[in-house]
Every structure is written in C-alpha cells, then in structure tokens.
Amino acid sequence: MPLRTHIKTKRKNRQKNKKKKTGEKKFQNQDMNMELDHVVKFLQGKTILVTGATGFLAKNMNMELDHVVKFLQGKTILVTGATGFLAKIFVEKILRIQPNVNKLYLLLRAADAKSATKRLHSEIIDTELFTILRDNWGSEFDSFISTKVIAVPGDISSENLGVNESKLREQMLKEIEIVVHVAAMTGFNERYDVALAINTFGAFNALNFAKKCDAIKLFLHTSTAYVCGEQVGIILEKPFSMDDTLLKTFKLDITEEKRIVEEKLDELRFQHAPNEVIKSEMMEFGLKRAKLYGWPNTYVFTKAMGEMLLGNFKGDLPLVIIRPTMIASTYKEPFPGWIEGVRTIDSVIVSYGKGKLTCFPGYPSYALDVIPADMVVNAMAVAMVVHTNYQSCPAIYHVLYLVNALSGQYFRQVYMDLNRKVKLAMRLAEFYKPYTFFKGIFSDTNLDKLRMVAQGRGIDMGVFDFDSKSIDWEDYMMNIHIPGLLRHAM
Numbered sequence: 452m453p454l455r456t457h458i459k460t461k462r463k464n465r466q467k468n469k470k471k472k473t474g475e476k477k478f479q480n481q482d483m484n485m486e487l488d489h490v491v492k493f494l495q496g497k498t499i500l501v502t503g504a505t506g507f508l509a510k511n512m513n514m515e516l517d518h519v520v521k522f523l524q525g526k527t528i529l530v531t532g533a534t535g536f537l538a539k540i541f542v543e544k545i546l547r548i549q550p551n552v553n554k555l556y557l558l559l560r561a562a563d564a565k566s567a568t569k570r571l572h573s574e575i576i577d578t579e580l581f582t583i584l585r586d587n588w589g590s591e592f593d594s595f596i597s598t599k600v601i602a603v604p605g606d607i608s609s610e611n612l613g614v615n616e617s618k619l620r621e622q623m624l625k626e627i628e629i630v631v632h633v634a635a636m637t638g639f640n641e642r643y644d645v646a647l648a649i650n651t652f653g654a655f656n657a658l659n660f661a662k663k664c665d666a667i668k669l670f671l672h673t674s675t676a677y678v679c680g681e682q683v684g685i686i687l688e689k690p691f692s693m694d695d696t697l698l699k700t701f702k703l704d705i706t707e708e709k710r711i712v713e714e715k716l717d718e719l720r721f722q723h724a725p726n727e728v729i730k731s732e733m734m735e736f737g738l739k740r741a742k743l744y745g746w747p748n749t750y751v752f753t754k755a756m757g758e759m760l761l762g763n764f765k766g767d768l769p770l771v772i773i774r775p776t777m778i779a780s781t782y783k784e785p786f787p788g789w790i791e792g793v794r795t796i797d798s799v800i801v802s803y804g805k806g807k808l809t810c811f812p813g814y815p816s817y818a819l820d821v822i823p824a825d826m827v828v829n830a831m832a833v834a835m836v837v838h839t840n841y842q843s844c845p846a847i848y849h850v851l852y853l854v855n856a857l858s859g860q861y862f863r864q865v866y867m868d869l870n871r872k873v874k875l876a877m878r879l880a881e882f883y884k885p886y887t888f889f890k891g892i893f894s895d896t897n898l899d900k901l902r903m904v905a906q907g908r909g910i911d912m913g914v915f916d917f918d919s920k921s922i923d924w925e926d927y928m929m930n931i932h933i934p935g936l937l938r939h940a941m
Contacts, residue, residue, distance in 0.1 A: 518836055518905075518908050518909060518910045519548070519832055519833065519836050519910055519911075519914075519915055520548055520549050522835070522836045522839070523545060523548070523549035523551075523552050523832075524549055524551045524552065525551065525552070525553045526552055526553055526628055526629060527552075527553045527554045527555075527556070527626040527627050527628050527629075527666075528545070528552070528554075528555050528556070528627070528628065528629045528630075528631060529556045529558065529603075529623065529627045529629070529630045529631065529660075529661075530542060530555060530556070530557050530558065530631045530633060531558045531607055531612070531630070531631070531632045531633055531634040531653075531657055532558070532607070532632070532633035532634030532635060533557035533558060533559055533571075533575060533633075534559060534570060534574045534575060535633055535634070535635070536778070536790070536791045536792065536824065537633055537673060537778060537824055537827060537828065538557075538631075538633040538634075539575055539578065539580055539791070540580065540781065540789075540824050540825060540828050541631065541633070541828045541831060541832075542555060542557065542575065542600075543580055543581055543584060543785055544784065544785075544825070544828050544829075544832065545832075546584060546595075546596075546599060546600075547583070547584050547587075547785065548914065550595065550599070552599060553626070554599060554600075554601060554626065555599060555600050555601070556601045556603050556623055556627065557571060557575070557600060557601065557602055557603060558603045558605045558607065558612055558614075558634070559571060559602055559603065559604060559605070560604075560605070560606055560607075561602075561604040561605075562604060563604050564602065564604055564616070566604060567602035567603060567604035567605075568602045570602070571600065571602040576596055576600070578791075579789065579939070580785065580789055580791075581785075582785075582786075583785045583786065584785070603619065603623070604616075607634045607649060607653035607656060607657060608648040608649055608652065608653050608656065609656065610656060610659075611656075611660060612656060612657065612660050623664070624660075624663055624664050624665060625664075625665055625666070626664075626666065627661070627664040627666065627667060628664075628666045628667060628668045628669075629667075629668060629669045629670075629671065629835060629839070630657060630658075630660070630661040630664075630667070630669070630670050630671070631671045631673075631831070631835075632654060632657045632658075632670065632671065632672045632673065633673045634649065634653055634657070635649060635650050635653075635673070635754065636649045636650055636750070636753075637750060638749075638750060639748040639749065639750045640734050640737065640738055640748055640749050640750070641734070641737065641749050641750060641753075642730055642733035642734050642737065642749075643712055643733050643734070643736045643737025643740060643749055643753075644712045644713075644715075644716055644733050645733070646737060646749045646750065646752075646753040647708065647709060647712055647737075647753055647756075649753075650750070650753035650754050650756075650757050651705065651708075651753045651754075651756040651757045651760065652709070652757075652760075653757070654672060654757035654758075654760060654761055655757070655760040655761070655764065657670075657672075658670060658760070658761055658764060658765065658768075659764075661768060662766065662768055667768060668769065668839045668840050669768075669769045669770075669771065669835060669838060669839045669840070670761070670765065670768050670769065670770050670771070671770075671771045671773065671831060671834065671835060672757075672758070672761055672770065672771070672772050672773070673772075673773045673775070673827075673831070674754050674757070674758055674772050674773065674774045675750075675751060675754055675774055675775065675776075676774040676775060676776045676820065676849050676850075676851060676893050677751045677776070678691075678751050678754050678755040678758060678774065679697075679893075680697040680745050680746045680747060680751065680755075681747055682697070684892065685892050685894050686849075686892065686893050686894060687894050687896075688774070688847040688848060688849050688894055688895070688896065688897040688898070689847065690758065690762045690772070690844065690845045690847060691755060691758050691759045691762060692759070692762075693705075693759050693760075693762070693763040694759065695755075695759065696744040696745055697744060697745025697746060698743075698744055698745035699745075701743060701744060703744050703756075705756050705759065705760065708740065708756070711740075712733075712736075715732070715733075715736060716729070716733070719732055734749075737749035737752070737753075740752065758772060761845070762845050765845065769838050769839065769840060769841050769846075770845040770846070771834045771835070771838050771845070771846045771847075771848070772845055772846070772847045772848070773827065773830060773831055773834065773848050773850060774847060774848065774849050774850065775822050775827045775849075775850040775851065776820030776821060776822055776849070776850070776851040776893065777820055777821050777822070778821075778822060778823075778824050778827060779821050779822065779823050779824065779932050780823065780824065780931065780932045780935040780936065780939075781823055781824050781825040781935075782823035782825055782826060782922060782927060782931065783823075783825060783916075784825045785825075787931045787935065788931045788932060788934055788935025788936075788938065788939070789824075789935060789939055790824075790932075790935050790936055790939050790940050791939065791940065792940055820851045820893065821851075822850050822851050822919055823919070823922070823927070823932075826850065826916065826917040826918075826919055827850050827917070829914075829915040829916055829917040830848060830850045830898065830901070830917040832915055833901060833902075833905045833910060833915050833917070834846065834848060834901060836905075836908075836910070837901060837904055837905065837908075846897065847897060848895070848897050848898045848901060849893040849894065849895045849897070849898060850895075850898060850917065851893050851895060851919070898917070902917070902918060
C-alpha cells in the first residue's frame with residue numbers, strides 16, 4: 452500500500468474511532484445520570500450499617516454525602532426567574548441529585564396560583580430537560596414534583612416579590628434558607644425602564660425579601676462577567692462600590708436614574724406617544740445612559756447597578772455573585788447539548804449555517820469566552836455549600852473559559868474572506884462588539900480557590916465539575932453544542 456494512502460486510511464480510522472468514542476461517552480454520561488438517580492432514590496429513608504467505617508472508601512462516601520448532596524437535604528430554596536434557561540437547569544439538578552430537598556419555591560410571573568402552576572408545567576417540568584428525572588420516577592413523578600416544587604405567582608419588580616397571598620408569603624418567610632436569584636432581562640438593548648425594574652431593582656427586591664426570611668443563610672445572585680464593560684487587561688473578581696462608573700467622568704446615582712426614567716415615561720405619556728414610540732424611546736434612552744457611564748449596553752449597565760445595590764445593602768447576609776461569560780448548551784448534565792433559544796453568539800452560528808452569513812469581523816487572535824450551562828450550575832451549587840452562613844465581603848466568581856481555538860480555527864478563514872453579505876455581518880458585529888472585540892482577560896482566581904476548597908472537603912468534582920479546562924472544545928462545539936442548537940433551538 453502506498454504511504455500516502457496508508458496515512459489517509461489511518462486518519463479516517465482515527466476519525467471514526469473518535470466519533471465512536473464520543474457517542475459512547477454521551478451514552479455513558481446519560482447512563483451515569485440515570486444510575487445516580489436510582490442510587491439516590493434507593494437510599495432514600497434507608498438505614499445502613501457500615502463496617503470498616505474508618506477505612507478509605509467508607510470515609511470518602513461519608514465526606515461526599517456530608518457536603519453538596521447532604522447539604523441540600525431538607526433545604527428550602529427560593530429560585531427567581533425559574534422559567535429561564537439557567538434556572539431550569541439548576542432546578543433539575545437539585546431535584547435529581549437530592550430528592551430529599553425539602554422544597555423549591557419557584558417565583559413565576561403570573562396573576563394567580565392557577566396561572567403560575569400552568570407555567571410551571573408547560574415551561575419547566577414538561578420540557579425535554581426533565582426527561583431523565585421523569586423516567587427515573589416513572590408513575591411517581593407527578594407526585595414527587597407536587598410535594599417538592601411550589602409555583603409562586605409574583606413579580607420580581609414589586610415589593611415582597613409581588614407575593615400577595617399572605618398565607619403563602621408567611622410560609623415562605625418562615626421556611627426559606629437560600630435565595631437563588633436568576634431573574635433578569637437579558638436583551639442587550641432592552642427598554643431602560645424594564646431593565647432597571649428587573650435587573651437593578653429586581654435584585655434589590657429579592658435581597659430585601661431574603662433578609663425578611665427567618666431561616667435565611669445565603670443569597671446567591673447570577674450576574675454576567677461583562678459587567679466590566681469593555682475594559683482591557685486582567686479583570687479581577689471584585690465587587691463594585693456603590694455608584695461606581697467605568698468612565699469616572701460622571702457620578703452615578705441609582706436612585707436618580709430611577710427618577711429620570713419615571714420622568715421620561717411621564718413626559719411620553721403626556722404627549723400621548725404610541726406604545727411603539729415609547730418602547731423605541733426607552734431603548735434608545737437606556738443605551739444613552741449606559742454609554743454615558745462607560746457601559747456598552749443597557750443589559751450590562753443595569754446588571755452592574757444591581758450588583759452595587761446587593762453589595763451595599765446585604766448587611767450580614769452571606770452574598771455570592773456568579774459572573775458567567777457567554778453561556779452555551781449543557782456539556783454533560785442532564786444530557787449533552789440541551790439549550791433553549793438562540794443565545795449570544797449562536798445568532799452568528801445559525802446565520803452562518805443558513806447561508807445568510809459567510810463572514811464575521813473580529814480579532815482572530817482574541818479569545819471567545821464560553822461556558823456550558825451545567826458547569827455554571829455546578830459552580831453555583833458548590834458555592835452555596837462553601838459560603839452558607841459564612842459572613843464576609845461578597846464572594847464573586849467568574850465562570851468562564853478562554854476559547855482561543857474557536858476564534859482562531861473556525862473564524863480565521865471567515866475573517867479573511869469578506870464578501871457581498873458584509874452588511875449583515877457588520878450589523879451583527881456592531882451588536883456583538885463588546886464580546887467579539889473584547890480585549891479583557893477575566894481572572895478566575897476565586898473560582899480556582901473554590902475548586903480547591905471543594906476538593907479539600909471531599910466534594911465529588913465529577914458530579915459537580917466546573918473545570919472548563921477539561922473540555923475538548925472542538926468535540927464540544929462540533930458534536931454537542933451545534934447539534935444541540937439544531938435540535939432544541941431551531
């Protein structure tokens with residue numbers, strides 16, 4: 452056989468073996484999840500005698516149960532923004548790994564309990580994300596959900612989170628130990644009045660509700676790494692001071708921002724402006740205010756102000772702020788590739804796949820910061836364990852991975868081959884400019900410390916993995932994320 456033919460044959464065989472292993476790996480991950488569910492369910496309520504309790508295996512079994520899984524046992528948790536992508540993955544994970552969690556209160560925008568329950572099932576429980584959990588519980592699934600998950604009609608922008616039913620509110624204030632605040636308006640250029648109400652004062656309302664809870668132990672807030680704006684160099688995991696700005700040329704007063712927005716709205720309504728005009732004006736106004744203080748869009752500006760309020764008013768309540776970069780589909784759990792909707796950079800992938808976009812400007816040498824959603828959830832769960840009842844300055848974690856290969860390998864040729872569709876590319880480039888032309892490097896020193904603490908406490912980092920350095924990014928993008936995007940979001 453000629454040498455060239457022999458090399459080509461070997462290369463094809465390697466590619467076939469890699470695809471085979473990738474497929475086997477995906478099935479193994481699903482099997483592992485199902486086996487874990489069965490084990491946890493089987494152990495529920497069992498009394499076990501362990502002989503050789505000082506031995507290595509017995510001690511390690513106890514260490515793992517003593518931490519994340521055992522920590523969640525009997526806990527009552529409030530989750531805001533429960534119909535959102537990340538919150539759903541968090542809820543599914545908690546229910547799957549610890550069926551003995553006491554209760555999950557899920558805050559849903561709804562007028563009454565009936566509407567909230569309908570949203571709970573149609574937008575959360577009945578989604579494909581819960582397939583493994585549903586299969587594991589079989590005919591008992593509905594009963595399990597009804598005893599563990601409470602749909603709470605409310606509104607994050609209102610006092611007491613809009614929970615108007617007094618008996619339910621009193622029960623929540625008595626039972627809740629942890630608040631996981633995920634609710635947010637994630638549109639880059641959302642109406643300023645809406646983004647301010649949800650991203651800024653919604654966080655403040657959730658904090659105030661948490662501080663009223665008799666048994667509260669922790670407030671965990673999900674933000675975004677891009678609250679840093681378009682800074683360059685190393686970006687540390689540090690909190691904002693109240694009224695911080697990125698440009699330092701104007702003083703930011705959050706209360707005054709609220710007053711200005713209300714004044715602007717009153718002016719438009721007095722002029723009998725149509726709803727579409729009000730929407731457009733509010734979107735432009737938000738962008739104008741964001742850029743005045745140094746932020747590239749309304750989303751990151753209002754999220755930054757939300758962080759400021761939390762840090763300033765948290766009091767003695769332990770506060771954790773999770774700042775993920777661009778969140779992508781699940782890497783492993785509950786199964787690879789689950790995603791909901793077209794997210795961040797996926798617009799570029801979809802446009803390219805449909806042939807509408809054959810080029811996209813950017814710096815090929817710069818990194819894209821991407822993180823699978825289940826790794827963000829794992830970091831959230833571990834941070835809950837480590838920081839509950841630990842009073843200190845806000846603990847802030849960048850959850851990310853710098854994927855140089857994505858920008859270099861997959862977009863370099865696109866970058867060089869600009870063509871007649873450049874107008875579409877330029878519109879997308881302007882929209883994603885803060886991300887694709889981002890020159891900063893996020894520090895994840897705190898996240899590394901969290902990982903070391905977790906390992907030191909015996910937490911199973913296989914079940915709660917958030918080490919993105921272990922990811923084969925070419926395999927993840929080509930064999931997990933893009934196929935998942937096509938299956939679940941298109």
